[in-house]
Amino acid sequence: MPLPAGNTTWPPPYLGPALDSMHTWDTWWSGDTDRLERLYGGRSGGAPDPKRAQFSGGVVGRIARWWWGTPTAPGERRTKLHVPLAGDLCGGSADLLFSEPPKFTVDDEATQARLDDLVDDGMLATLQTAAEVGAALGGVYLRPVYDKDVADRPWIAAEHADRALPEFTWGRLSSVTFWKVVREEDGQVWRWLQRHEPGRILHGLYQGTSDNLGHPVPLEESAATAGFATLVDADGAIATGYDKLDVVYVPNQPTRRWRSAPRLKDFGRSDLDGVEPLMDALDETYSSWMRDIRLGKGRLVVPESYLQSNGPGRGVNWNPDQEAFAGINVLARGDGMALTVAQFAIRVQEHRETAEDLVNQILRSAGYSGQTFGIGGDVAVTATEVTARERRSMTTRGKKVLRWRPELAHLVEALLAVDRHVFGGPIIPQRPTVEFEDSVQEDPLTLANTADVLRRAQAASTDTLVRAVHPEWDDAQVAAEVQRIQAEAGTAVPDPFQAGDIP
Known part of the structure; x- marks a missing residue:
């Protein structure tokens, strides 16, 4: 043709x-996480309305409803792992x-x-x-x-x-x-x-x-x-x-x-056929675990007057990862100006067990x-x-x-x-x-122990033992090694029926 x-x-x-x-x-x-987001429509720039796609029917709706098909909320950085x-x-x-x-x-x-x-x-x-x-x-x-x-x-x-x-x-x-x-x-x-x-x-x-x-x-x-x-x-x-x-x-x-x-x-x-949903769930589990770690950082809920000014007309801000702050020049008041500590729990055990079960299921299915x-x-x-x-x-x-x-x-x-x-x-x-x-x-020690037991039990010849210890050798290498062993042990005697005529 x-x-x-x-x-x-x-x-x-x-x-x-x-x-x-x-x-x-x-x-x-x-x-590639970028390719995964493009595949499942999780990138806001890849579709006019990712949220609307999740309510669609057929293949488009099914794919968009995967975790990787969930778009990152506006104003937030991508935290998917x-x-x-x-x-x-x-x-x-x-x-x-x-x-x-x-x-x-x-x-x-x-x-x-x-x-x-x-x-x-x-x-x-x-x-x-x-x-x-x-x-x-x-x-x-x-x-x-x-x-x-x-x-x-x-x-x-x-x-x-x-x-x-x-x-x-x-x-x-x-x-x-x-x-x-x-x-x-x-x-x-x-x-x-x-x-x-x-x-x-x-x-x-x-x-x-x-x-x-x-x-x-x-x-x-x-x-x-x-x-x-x-x-x-x-x-x-x-x-x-x-x-x-x-x-x-x-x-x-x-x-x-x-x-x-x-x-x-x-x-x-x-x-990978058939385990894609499980791998999607595994990524969601690890991302949730890392989210707990991020949220588990100690946070202080402070009044607006405690924040750092960016200048006239530029608003205020504060660094959530800063561990020490300089003194703030404000008047002490007693009407709710106290600091509130927020410390969320990190669910390590739950996430670990879920991830391990998903990994085992993926491997078993594959x-x-x-x-x-x-x-x-x-x-x-x-x-x-x-x-x-x-x-x-x-x-x-x-x-x-x-x-x-x-x-x-x-x-x-x-x-x-x-x-x-x-x-x-x-x-x-x-x-x-x-x-x-x-x-x-098998490791060499295990093979040597096995050969020693078979030798003492007189259950295998020297040729068989050499082949068991060195399975990768060919016949010529095995025969040469058998001759060396017999020569060292003094058992290499000639065949009496091939020793020539007896006078």
């Missing part, structure tokens, strides 16, 4: 519900998946050596970033890219789900079009479209408006696409050297919102245990105890690994194919075996 002909609404209208949800999740993930739990949650999801680099294994030795070089070239950092983006937006795209002026090898790049137009066949990604705004001038918008199909990538530059794709223009009209003008063929495509699709899509979790929408049902679900995010103390425990306490998080991690493993295998195969097509070399592109390391590992 070719690129769009132009003069069409962009993005396509059917993507609207998904893009709106991604925009909401992205706003919470960013932690935001707890960046959404960012912590998405970052924690990425840490669970890629705190340790996955292991990629192929059969050919030359290919394995080249693959090790490609993996060591920043792939883990890209995967960690992609996992966090996917947890926030509901999914992420990964693809191999290259630039001979930058590096002598290809690498992996992540594409965000809110700038992609995917096509799925029986739940599998069959093609996808990425777009990027490369220029904006006088109300005109230039978009660079890249459509990925099996074996090729089509490039197109369009000049339109903010909501219309416009008409195709030559690639030379933008500095971002000019370099591709001499590389594309008559169809505007560049061969990838890989006969399958060179892009993979990793959905974060199965979707709920668009289950019945044919074109959206294969989109993933964000970890599929994580509080222990994963440091809730419950930092007492040193064994890896088994950690896994037990973080069972819910480990279960969520396991479900995500099921989605990441096959897509990473496909991605690495595409990376090897692009590497051979562009840079050559004696490698054989093949689908690797992908192994995810345990995110929780």
Whole structure:
């Protein structure tokens, strides 16, 4: 299928519900209070009458009735606080998946050596970033890219789900079009479209408006696409050297919102989906807590004559944070001129318990245990105890690994194919075996104690004990360590049946 002909609404209208949800999740993930107020209409300058909007029906009224949709009263400074739990949650999801680099294994030795070089070239950092983006937006795209002026090898790049137009066949990604705004001038918008199909990538530059794709223009009209003008063929495509699709899509979790929408049902679900009201309530709780602290400052109710004059016709004022005041030259009177002390209580316990319950509910709804995010103390425990306490998080991690493993295998195969097509070399592109390391590992003392007990019980061989203490070692490293242990212990005796002929 070719690129769009132009003069069409962009993005396509059917993507609207998904893009709106991604925009909401992205706003919470960013932690930007200005964006939150704009999203929910809480800024007086963002709507003619925010209060009136709160009584409206439909989506506008529902959003405006959120706490972040409440405008700041005239004459008061904004005191709303935001707890960046959404960012912590998405970052924690990425840490669970890629705190340790996955292991990629192929059969050919030359290919394995080249693959090790490609993996060591920043792939883990890209995967960690992609996992966090996917947890926030509901999914992420990964693809191999290259630039001979930058590096002598290809690498992996992540594409965000809110700038992609995917096509799925029986739940599998069959093609996808990425777009990027490369220029904006006088109300005109230039978009660079890249459509990925099996074996090729089509490039197109369009000049339109903010909501219309416009008409195709030559690639030379933008500095971002000019370099591709001499590389594309008559169809505007560049061969990838890989006969399958060179892009993979990793959905974060199965979707709920668009289950019945044919074109959206294969989109993933964000970890923030459904917990937005709870995060809104958490921000309200912390802001109320800080409000109690502000109101809890000791206040003095004083007569107007006690205030400091700003000069004739300029009124009077006083500094509420000033702790000591100079004497005021007034006559002493007995008709209510006394000072009144106002000291409000700070409801620390109530706010703390409410905030903790909201945090626990948010994490539980997102599929994580509080222990994963440091809730419950930092007492040193064994890896088994950690896994037990973080069972819910480990279960969520396991479900995500099921989605990441096959897509990473496909991605690495595409990376090897692009590497051979562009840079050559004696490698054989093949689908690797992908192994995810345990995110929780036993400490060396616990492993040593376990090995000692098994040794004294004669329940395991030296080879088994070495593998248990060093699970990351390969067969050659284990065999060498077994020989050293046996040599030091004096148990390295030759096999009598291979000692040669007995005279």
